[in-house]
Amino acid sequence: MYVYDQYDQHIIEDRVRQFRDQTRRYLAGELSGEEFRPLRLQNGLYIQRYAPMLRVAVPYGLLSSRQLRKLAEIARNYDKGYAHISTRQNVQFNWPELEDVPDILAELATVQMHAIQTSGNCIRNTTTDQFAGVARDELIDPRPWCEIIRQWSTFHPEFAFLPRKFKIAVNGAVSDRAAIEVHDIGLEAVQNAAGELGFRVSVGGGLGRTPIVGSFINEFLPWKHLLTYLDAILRVYNRYGRRDNKFKARIKILVKALTPEVFAERVEAEWAHLKDGPATLTEAEVERVSRFFIDPAYKALEDQDAALAALDAEHPGFARWRSRNVVAHKKPGYAAVTLSLKPTGVAPGDITDKQLDAVAELADRYCFGEVRNSHEQNIILADVEQSQLFTLWNELRELGLAVPNVGLLTDMICCPGGDFCSLANAKSIPIAESIQRRFDDLDYLFDIGELDLNISGCMNACGHHHVGHIGILGVDKKGAEFYQVSLGGSAGRNASLGQILGPSFAQDAMPDVIEKIIAVYVERRSEDEQFLDTFRRVGLDPFKERVYAANH
Amino acid sequence: MQRIIKNDQVVDESWHLLPKDATLDGLSNCDDLIVPLALWREHAHALKARDGGLGVWLDADEQIEEIAEDLAHFKVIALNFPAFTDGRHYSSARLLRERYGYKDEIRAIGDVLRDQLFLMRRCGFDAFAVRADRDPYDALEGLKDFSVTYQAAADDPRPLFLRRG
Numbered sequence A: 001m002y003v004y005d006q007y008d009q010h011i012i013e014d015r016v017r018q019f020r021d022q023t024r025r026y027l028a029g030e031l032s033g034e035e036f037r038p039l040r041l042q043n044g045l046y047i048q049r050y051a052p053m054l055r056v057a058v059p060y061g062l063l064s065s066r067q068l069r070k071l072a073e074i075a076r077n078y079d080k081g082y083a084h085i086s087t088r089q090n091v092q093f094n095w096p097e098l099e100d101v102p103d104i105l106a107e108l109a110t111v112q113m114h115a116i117q118t119s120g121n122c123i124r125n126t127t128t129d130q131f132a133g134v135a136r137d138e139l140i141d142p143r144p145w146c147e148i149i150r151q152w153s154t155f156h157p158e159f160a161f162l163p164r165k166f167k168i169a170v171n172g173a174v175s176d177r178a179a180i181e182v183h184d185i186g187l188e189a190v191q192n193a194a195g196e197l198g199f200r201v202s203v204g205g206g207l208g209r210t211p212i213v214g215s216f217i218n219e220f221l222p223w224k225h226l227l228t229y230l231d232a233i234l235r236v237y238n239r240y241g242r243r244d245n246k247f248k249a250r251i252k253i254l255v256k257a258l259t260p261e262v263f264a265e266r267v268e269a270e271w272a273h274l275k276d277g278p279a280t281l282t283e284a285e286v287e288r289v290s291r292f293f294i295d296p297a298y299k300a301l302e303d304q305d306a307a308l309a310a311l312d313a314e315h316p317g318f319a320r321w322r323s324r325n326v327v328a329h330k331k332p333g334y335a336a337v338t339l340s341l342k343p344t345g346v347a348p349g350d351i352t353d354k355q356l357d358a359v360a361e362l363a364d365r366y367c368f369g370e371v372r373n374s375h376e377q378n379i380i381l382a383d384v385e386q387s388q389l390f391t392l393w394n395e396l397r398e399l400g401l402a403v404p405n406v407g408l409l410t411d412m413i414c415c416p417g418g419d420f421c422s423l424a425n426a427k428s429i430p431i432a433e434s435i436q437r438r439f440d441d442l443d444y445l446f447d448i449g450e451l452d453l454n455i456s457g458c459m460n461a462c463g464h465h466h467v468g469h470i471g472i473l474g475v476d477k478k479g480a481e482f483y484q485v486s487l488g489g490s491a492g493r494n495a496s497l498g499q500i501l502g503p504s505f506a507q508d509a510m511p512d513v514i515e516k517i518i519a520v521y522v523e524r525r526s527e528d529e530q531f532l533d534t535f536r537r538v539g540l541d542p543f544k545e546r547v548y549a550a551n552h
Numbered sequence B: 001m002q003r004i005i006k007n008d009q010v011v012d013e014s015w016h017l018l019p020k021d022a023t024l025d026g027l028s029n030c031d032d033l034i035v036p037l038a039l040w041r042e043h044a045h046a047l048k049a050r051d052g053g054l055g056v057w058l059d060a061d062e063q064i065e066e067i068a069e070d071l072a073h074f075k076v077i078a079l080n081f082p083a084f085t086d087g088r089h090y091s092s093a094r095l096l097r098e099r100y101g102y103k104d105e106i107r108a109i110g111d112v113l114r115d116q117l118f119l120m121r122r123c124g125f126d127a128f129a130v131r132a133d134r135d136p137y138d139a140l141e142g143l144k145d146f147s148v149t150y151q152a153a154a155d156d157p158r159p160l161f162l163r164r165g
Helices: A006-027 A033-041 A065-078 A098-109 A141-151 A223-240 A251-258 A258-275 A283-293 A304-315 A314-323 A354-367 A386-401 A429-438 A441-448 A505-525 A530-540 A543-549 B037-048 B086-099 B114-122 B134-142
Strands: A046-047 A054-055 A062-064 A081-087 A090-093 A168-171 A185-191 A195-204 A215-221 A325-328 A334-339 A351-353 A369-374 A378-385 A452-457 A472-478 A480-487 B004-005 B007-012 B033-038 B056-059 B076-081 B104-109
Touching: A006 A033, A033 A046, A054 A098, A062 A065, A062 A258, A065 A081, A065 A098, A065 A354, A065 A369, A081 A283, A081 A354, A098 A251, A141 A168, A141 A223, A141 A283, A168 A386, A168 B037, A185 B134, A195 A223, A215 A223, A215 A258, A223 A251, A223 A258, A223 B086, A283 A354, A283 A378, A304 A314, A304 A386, A314 A325, A314 A386, A314 A441, A325 B037, A334 A386, A354 A369, A354 A378, A354 A386, A354 B037, A378 A386, A429 A452, A429 A505, A429 B086, A441 A505, A472 A505, A480 B076, A505 A530, A505 A543, B004 B134, B007 B134, B086 B104, B086 B114, B086 B134, B114 B134
Parallel strands: A168 A185, A452 A472, B033 B056, B056 B076, B076 B104
Antiparallel strands: A046 A054, A054 A090, A062 A369, A081 A090, A081 A351, A185 A195, A195 A215, A325 A334, A334 A378, A369 A378, A472 A480, B004 B007
């Protein structure tokens, strides 16, 4: 992974000093609450329902074991002994004291971490595929490009006060695990016919109140022009994006208002001035950054199919775990393992300080000292030898990190909801738990198969409900918490937005509603057909009829 | 007398900033004036004929393209921030410096606060009329917030990747 040099380190240390002074001035009454707000937000500090929430940046999800141990220490010393993996691959602490935040940032800086631009109306953490660098279907490793974008976006002087937040995602594989089409800018690394590297560029995707799938405005942007082109897009947005209404301020609204074609023309016109300027990327820089992402010292191994099949036969639990939580690796004899942070009874994405320390230990022993956070709020050990999977599984079981539900209904994406967040209309964690309890039969869960169930506590859509195969949205109905259900969303390639099933439901009805939806799927599916495909084939009506029929 | 930051120092301000609805009536001939864009649009000829110095100011929703042909007439271009969270004129300042080659003063006016000065200077601002209720000497400290920067901007056209040792 990327390692800071003196320049990178200087910048984050300057930031700690700057924020320490901003906090001091706020506490001394020299900065008003209103003036401090955007400053603290650009440092990931929210004022939540009970306490501040600090969102720590995990650039494109990569963490070293040393960083994990630091996060564990912070969870222990400044929080209530746990942390939360967010849907932008970041880490959140829910209980720090405002006065302690400068010290926490200073601690983070000792392990090359920070909270820069994890909130606020600026360019946020760039996200990517959690299997970057190891996926079999990868064409181009997106991580060097993410790091180049990270440096470009960090304290970009022109774009610190955009109309609204701005999210960039990069994909380099056949499958789109980075959900690029629902980002403000989605970049897909591609090669042209001549074998040259470039990017397909999508703009104006996003969730929130007005969910829109992005439009591709450039089919091949040569790599060296990446930053000048991003500058051009951001400049057009900064100058012409709406600032009169925060619900109309995302770039997607501008792209829609102008039409993608006209927006693309504006970007081209701006870019014509910037292209080939001094911000043009050099081979030397791309090579410098790429050196941090070359393969670790893999051994020459063979795939262990027969040995693993024998273990499967002996240990059905291992077989289950392997079928859900272990994916193929580009190197023979290796595998990528997802640690599920979705056991029933734990808020999705939460992890304790002890678990963080333990994962650091596992990373050192099994995985070259590195892990990744996924936007599905799980942790991945990406480089595990297949011959060690069985012992790893046993260790993970003891840690409560081996629930074999990755990609299944109970592996939900879920925002913190009304239990923590002051924006939320409704709780989301108890809904997740009640559904997990209803679907606690593993055989049934496996039979249902691949299913993304995403829950957001309000229309800001932090739980990505629009792109869940089943999406649940908390709504306020005359002061009571209700839940709206949508079906058919997908964040993958050919992304789609869910369609609303009908009137919303009370909290205690939700497990029944989901059960009925699943029952319709199980009855209607053709062999091996996944939920999303069945839905796309049969449409909304059969689900609607079943769910609402019971109300009469 | 107002004191502003100019070239990293606090100095006495000698220019008069005219309000948005200013007219030619009773306009001083000798004073140094920063006039609103509308007045310039309507009375450029008369304004150029005055003896005093001339500047123009643009509100956050006014485009620098409107004065791109006229830059030689202005000793000061002031860009207004109705709220410090309105980032449009960061782009305007960069365009003035980097695209239109404007060399004279670019001044930030309005809700101008210490914690934005470093970024503003990177975009090409060299003068800051810090909000009247704030101490400009305190605001000067904001110019020291960072010792290293990653991007190309008006203060240095070379991104860090061309400068790394």
